Amino acid sequence: MVTFLPFKGLRPNLRAGEHVSDRISPPYDVIGDEYLADLQSRPFNVTRLTLNPDADKRYHGARAELDSWIADGALKQDPESFYIYEQTFDDNGETRVRTGIVGILKTEKYETGKVIPHEETFSKVKADRLNLLRDMEAHLESIFGIYEGFTPELNRRINDNASLVYRYVDDSGVEHKYYRLSDPEITSEVTRQLEPQSMLIADGHHRYETALNYSLENPDSEPKGYVLATLVASDDKGLVIWPTHRLVDTGNISEKNAIKGISNVMEMQEVTAEEMEAGLGDHMMGLVFRSGKCFLADPKEAGEGLWNLDTYFAQERILKGVYKSDEGKATVSYDAEYGSVKAKMADGRHDLAIILNDPSLQTIWDLSMVGKRMPKKTTFFFPKIWSGFVTYLMR
Numbered sequence: 001m002v003t004f005l006p007f008k009g010l011r012p013n014l015r016a017g018e019h020v021s022d023r024i025s026p027p028y029d030v031i032g033d034e035y036l037a038d039l040q041s042r043p044f045n046v047t048r049l050t051l052n053p054d055a056d057k058r059y060h061g062a063r064a065e066l067d068s069w070i071a072d073g074a075l076k077q078d079p080e081s082f083y084i085y086e087q088t089f090d091d092n093g094e095t096r097v098r099t100g101i102v103g104i105l106k107t108e109k110y111e112t113g114k115v116i117p118h119e120e121t122f123s124k125v126k127a128d129r130l131n132l133l134r135d136m137e138a139h140l141e142s143i144f145g146i147y148e149g150f151t152p153e154l155n156r157r158i159n160d161n162a163s164l165v166y167r168y169v170d171d172s173g174v175e176h177k178y179y180r181l182s183d184p185e186i187t188s189e190v191t192r193q194l195e196p197q198s199m200l201i202a203d204g205h206h207r208y209e210t211a212l213n214y215s216l217e218n219p220d221s222e223p224k225g226y227v228l229a230t231l232v233a234s235d236d237k238g239l240v241i242w243p244t245h246r247l248v249d250t251g252n253i254s255e256k257n258a259i260k261g262i263s264n265v266m267e268m269q270e271v272t273a274e275e276m277e278a279g280l281g282d283h284m285m286g287l288v289f290r291s292g293k294c295f296l297a298d299p300k301e302a303g304e305g306l307w308n309l310d311t312y313f314a315q316e317r318i319l320k321g322v323y324k325s326d327e328g329k330a331t332v333s334y335d336a337e338y339g340s341v342k343a344k345m346a347d348g349r350h351d352l353a354i355i356l357n358d359p360s361l362q363t364i365w366d367l368s369m370v371g372k373r374m375p376k377k378t379t380f381f382f383p384k385i386w387s388g389f390v391t392y393l394m395r
Helices: 033-040 055-072 123-136 152-161 184-194 205-217 255-263 273-282 310-320 338-346 361-369
Strands: 010-012 075-077 082-091 094-106 143-147 163-169 175-181 199-203 226-233 240-242 245-250 266-271 285-289 294-299 330-335 352-356 380-382
Touching: 055 123, 094 143, 123 205, 143 205, 152 184, 199 205, 199 226, 199 361, 205 226, 245 310, 245 338, 255 266, 255 285, 266 273, 273 285, 273 294, 285 310, 310 352, 330 338, 338 352
Parallel strands: 143 226
Antiparallel strands: 010 075, 082 094, 082 175, 094 226, 143 199, 163 175, 240 380, 245 330, 245 352, 266 294, 285 294, 285 352
């Protein structure tokens, strides 16, 4: 059973001359140094908690800062509510709207089959976030999940009763709208309709697993058994998934030998860059080498399960099989912006770019439901869920 509840959200109490943009930020792990410095120059920005600037007091400093904001009235607490998070954005020339409902989700072990992961995670990241959670006793950032959906009648009631509290357009043109939903009849119906459903973690695997570990450390505390979550219906028209392309650097294999190695496991058709872009959808992947050579590539042998997933095939057959990345003979970096990848390869900054297709939500759902975990950074859900609009305080 998925347990998803309204909560007494702690959110920005804006002062005269302040805008919600002074308080919020993208997720902590996608902020560059220059942007972070700008955000942390604002006295009540959430990054002062998620990435506390005083490295010597990383966790205790963040706890003290949050407590001072509460005492100072910089944050206010709502009655029990859900929140509606609407993001309007451009997707290759088409305007889309993605709508999520924000509440607290009871953490459960994956074995129950109710909360379903789809990607592998990094243990180091989880350890860092667990230390912060232990000290803060608050969830500052939301996981992003996908559920099956509500009835049309409940969606209508939510739309009619949600009250707008914040609006912001970020530098990339994404409009963020945050609404509060507090009608107890509607919030109860939201919880009831979600109970029999499963929830797929779209983004925030590290945060979820950290929250689960934290709840297991605190079995006698009901509030600590929940995590802040933003859930989006699987049929939402704004549910956009980008691929995360792979960039390879190595000093251990020449381009000629790399092409020979890849050709042992893939049919490789040499094409122009334009032909690669136009034909990518009909092939598993595109390959762009430092020399400028481009290929469309497909496995020589048909596979099953994960072997049909481009990220898994690239990881096992190219990155590990040819470049020996698992032996430390190559480094792999990631970029979800194809325009950025093109620019990097035009500058000759990497030995190889593996260009992937948009992931299929149905494929992700099907593989996840049978317990398959995909390689790290298989998906990039756009836009990201921003932090700072609301906090779940567990104390």
